[in-house]
Amino acid sequence: MMLDIKESKIIGCYELIPRIFSDNRGRFVKTFHEEVFAQAGLETNFAEEYYSVSHKGVLRGLHFQKPPREHTKVVYCVHGEVMDVVVDLRVGSPTYGKYDIFDLNSDKANMIYIPKGLAHGFYVKSNQAILIYKVTTVYSPENDTGIRWDSVGIPWPNDNPIMSERDRMLPVFEEMQNIFTY
Template identity: 55%
Template sequence: MELRQTSIPGCCELLPDRFRDDRGSFVKTFHHGLFTELGLNTDWREEYYSVSHPRVLRGLHFQLPPHDHEKLVYCSAGGVLDVVLDLRRDSPSYGRHELFELNAERANLLYLPKGVAHGFYVTDGPATMLYKVATVYAPAHDTGIRWDSAGIPWPDADPVISQRDRSFAPLAEFVSPFTMGGAR
């Protein structure tokens, strides 16, 4: 598995080995020893997936401290434009985003540190996104940043999006509790 650093500290793209034959393909998405060696979290508390249709936008989501978490995400069917937005006040990339194409063909994964918002737009659907998270879902701490408030060049000005996601505060109004070393 190859690890590529991104412009957002602590966020990395993982490119696993993909084994193919006449039956299809096989991809290992997690290996405890390798993740430990790379300094990545190995203590996952929940795992879930979403299935979304073309033009669906989900995000930009995160959990507030003390339930903030690292996250490992990947797309096992279809394809998405995935976005990470840095919300850590003392980060050199605070308020900036980075875009990634995640899809079943590439089999790439994103490792997200605490203090970043995550979202995606379905470019090839239906798309199945899988998530491993380091804390259990805490509804009272689950929130987000409004999708159109951070200068992200989404491919659609009028995506299919939930009312909840439309109602999030814009980035300019969000008072971040996140730092590179954890919440303050």
């Protein structure tokens, strides 16, 4: 198989490890194959894709979109290295309120499959990182929100990361309305 799918601590969230083809020219990595995703029970209907460029010490997140514009995401790092984090926001889930941490980096070419109802964020460990996001719904500013980065006990590498004012002002996990159900 050209893609290993590893379960994470969070139900429905997976680390995807693609096969890397390397030779004297460099590397080739296939990040999506509709049939492989479908056979594994993963979403295949992606509506939008974008990327972010961030510098060392930047923390983005913890973000999600509220219903009816919630989405499944696949994220991966094509340059650099990040500490990637997901938090389960689905009331009734056995992993509700819990988080999992992944080391995403361009050498490993690993990806995270993030189902609806999870918050997502990352901290940049390398001098620069480029993350690609593939999502199942189009960005909706009125449904875009998140929880504060320091409200669920995640052991971030830095107590004072570089962040947007918006991310610093997100509500804490305990104040968040229960908008997702398992």
